[in-house]
Amino acid sequence: xxxxxxxxxxxxxFVAPVFADAESVDELRSEIEExxxxxxxxxxxxxxxxxxxxxxxxxxxxxxxxVGVLTKTINKLLTDIKVTQKKVEAAELTLEExxxxxxxxxxxxxxxxxxxxxxxxxxxxIESQSLIEIMxxxxxxxxxxxxxxxxxxxxxxxxxxxxxxxxAKIVLEAEKxxxxxxxxxxxxxxxxxxxxxxIEEDARIQKNNLLKITQNKEAEYKELxxxxxxxxxxxxxxxRSIEEELxxxxxxxxxxxxxxxxxxxPLNSVFITQYFGNTPxxxxxxxxxxxxxxNGIDLRASIGTPxxxxxxxxxxxxxxxxxxxxxxxYGKWALVKHPNNLSTLYAHLSLISVSPGQNISGGQLxxxxxxxxxxxxxxxxxxxxxxxxxxxxxxGDVKKVTNCANMEIPIAPFNVYLNPLTYL
Numbered sequence: 001x002x003x004x005x006x007x008x009x010x011x012x013x014f015v016a017p018v019f020a021d022a023e024s025v026d027e028l029r030s031e032i033e034e035x036x037x038x039x040x041x042x043x044x045x046x047x048x049x050x051x052x053x054x055x056x057x058x059x060x061x062x063x064x065x066x067v068g069v070l071t072k073t074i075n076k077l078l079t080d081i082k083v084t085q086k087k088v089e090a091a092e093l094t095l096e097e098x099x100x101x102x103x104x105x106x107x108x109x110x111x112x113x114x115x116x117x118x119x120x121x122x123x124x125x126i127e128s129q130s131l132i133e134i135m136x137x138x139x140x141x142x143x144x145x146x147x148x149x150x151x152x153x154x155x156x157x158x159x160x161x162x163x164x165x166x167x168a169k170i171v172l173e174a175e176k177x178x179x180x181x182x183x184x185x186x187x188x189x190x191x192x193x194x195x196x197x198x199i200e201e202d203a204r205i206q207k208n209n210l211l212k213i214t215q216n217k218e219a220e221y222k223e224l225x226x227x228x229x230x231x232x233x234x235x236x237x238x239x240r241s242i243e244e245e246l247x248x249x250x251x252x253x254x255x256x257x258x259x260x261x262x263x264x265x266p267l268n269s270v271f272i273t274q275y276f277g278n279t280p281x282x283x284x285x286x287x288x289x290x291x292x293x294x295n296g297i298d299l300r301a302s303i304g305t306p307x308x309x310x311x312x313x314x315x316x317x318x319x320x321x322x323x324x325x326x327x328x329x330y331g332k333w334a335l336v337k338h339p340n341n342l343s344t345l346y347a348h349l350s351l352i353s354v355s356p357g358q359n360i361s362g363g364q365l366x367x368x369x370x371x372x373x374x375x376x377x378x379x380x381x382x383x384x385x386x387x388x389x390x391x392x393x394x395x396g397d398v399k400k401v402t403n404c405a406n407m408e409i410p411i412a413p414f415n416v417y418l419n420p421l422t423y424l
Contacts, residue, residue, distance in 0.1 A: 028097045035090035042083045049076035053302055057377050063214055063221035070207040073303050073378070077200035080304055084193045091186040098179045105172040109165065191353075199304045199350045199368055206371075232328040232374040234402045239411060242399050246413040248389045255386060255418075256340045262423035263310040263338075264362055266346060266382055267299055267369075273379060274298040276419040295417045296345065296383030301369035303350050303378045310424075311362045313338040315354045317392040319408045322372050327404035330381065331372025335410050336360060337387050342423065345383035345410055348375045382420055389416030 053072045059065050214220040256262045276297050301307070313336045321329040330347035334354055337343045350370025354360060371378040390412040396405030 025097060025100055028093050028100075032090050032093045032097070035086050035093065039083055039086045039090070042079055042086065046076055046079050046083065049079060050302055054300075061225070061376070063210075063216070063218050066210065066221070067207065069377075070203060070210070074200060074203050074207065076302065077196065077203055077304050081193065081196045081200060084189060084196055088186065088189045088193060091182055091189055095179065095182045095186060098175055098182060102172065102175045102179060105168060105175060109168045109172055113165065195351050195353065195368060196304060199370070202350060202370075203303055228328050228374060231326055231403050235327070235329055235404055238395070238399060238402065239409075242393075242395075243411055243413055246389075246411070248413055248416065250386045250389055250415060254341050254388070256342065256423065258422045260424065262340065263342065263344065263384070263420070264308070265424055266307050266310055266344075266366070267301055267305060267380060268308075271300040272297055273300050276417075276421065295414075296347075296381055297420050299380045299382060301378060301380045303368070303370050305369040305380075307346050307349065307366045307369050307380055309336055309360045309362055309364050309366050310344045311336075311338045311340065311342070313344075313360055315356055315358045315360055316343065317356050317408065317410070318352050318354065319392075320352075320372070321404060321407045321409065324404055324407050327407050328374035329404060329407065330409055331375065332367070332370065333373075333409070334366050335390070335392065336366070341387050342418070343385040343387045343390050343410075345381070345385070347381040347383070348373050348379060383410075384418045384420045384423065385410070385412055386416045386418060389413055 049072055053069060053076065056065060056069050056072060210221075214224060274294055274297065276294055316335045316337045318332075318334045319330070320332045321327045322331050330345075332349040332352050333345060333347040334349065334352055335343060335345050336354075346366050348370055349367040350372060352367040353365045354367065360366070369378060369380045375381075390410050392408050392410050394406065394408050
């Protein structure tokens with residue numbers, strides 16, 4: 001019987017886990033490090049492009065300048081694509097490494113389980129014998145007590161190995177959790193890659209159209225800008241007349257208490273280029289705002305910058321005023337309603353990543369910033385409304401408008417527009 005115990009213990013204690021080729025794992029880690037180094041270099045290149053774009057954008061608004069900005073923007077977007085591609089590749093390699101680790105731990109755990117099952121079966125056989133039977137089976141008492149000591153020792157080893165099995169199970173579950181997170185990250189990165197390719201293609205089309213319309217002549221570019229501004233002013237006047245007819249009283253107690261952090265900033269990097277209300281620009285351009293001031297804040301954001309939801313909520317509507325020729329308004333926009341009775345508008349986007357009716361979490365991607373609609377340069381227009389007073393309308397349904405009859409946009413009485421800085 002003792003020799004049987006020894007054989008089982010030897011099999012159990014010295015079960016060797018099957019490890020993947022260590023060289024292949026090292027190669028994967030080396031490739032991942034190389035990808036990360038390449039990503040860092042490309043991100044530094046992107047920062048240089050952004051510095052050049054910011055510098056060029058501050059110069060006089062000429063056709064040459066605008067073409068230069070678009071050229072630099074396209075180069076930056078191409079580099080954004082490279083960075084995202086490298087991140088996809090790094091995530092794929094990480095997933096491969098995790099799969100190897102999971103296979104190792106799975107094999108090791110399975111062998112632990114099989115060995116445990118075998119020793120438990122044999123211990124059950126031992127326990128089915130009485131102490132009298134074991135004693136009578138031995139020629140002397142010394143051998144009997146030796147067997148008893150061995151059984152106790154084996155039971156102790158069994159407890160230790162059970163703990164090792166539990167630890168292996170915890171590690172295996174942690175590796176599987178990492179695998180699921182990496183899969184989700186990879187899926188998100190692939191969607192981002194497709195989005196960035198689409199944004200770069202649109203920027204290229206925008207540049208080509210600009211050159212085609214102006215025939216590379218400064219005078220024609222100036223005429224184009226003047227035409228856009230006049231149509232923008234006409235639309236703003238029409239919208240103001242609609243909004244002035246709206247009447248609603250907002251109960252202040254229905255809104256969140258003012259304070260920083262009620263809403264999150266929609267961009268990772270924040271630089272305000274125009275504030276809410278009667279800012280110097282709004283005061284100097286009453287024809288644009290009708291003396292009511294700026295109805296949101298403008299945040300500097302180059303084309304392709306991720307724009308995130310300021311809080312949990314539901315996407316009420318999205319739109320694109322550029323679909324109607326000569327309609328210079330918000331361009332691509334998204335409106336999100338939050339549970340705290342606030343709604344937020346994200347406008348001049350280059351790409352919308354959400355759909356009406358979609359539930360969205362705070363910090364979740366809404367889209368990418370751009371230069372759509374009437375915009376003097378790439379930025380994010382961010383508006384905060386009291387939810388009960390804002391509605392999305394097809395402009396032609398409420399008033400005969402000049403250029404945007406078929407377009408939908410959010411409108412509200414002016415007292416429904418809230419200063420975003422009250423809550424950010």
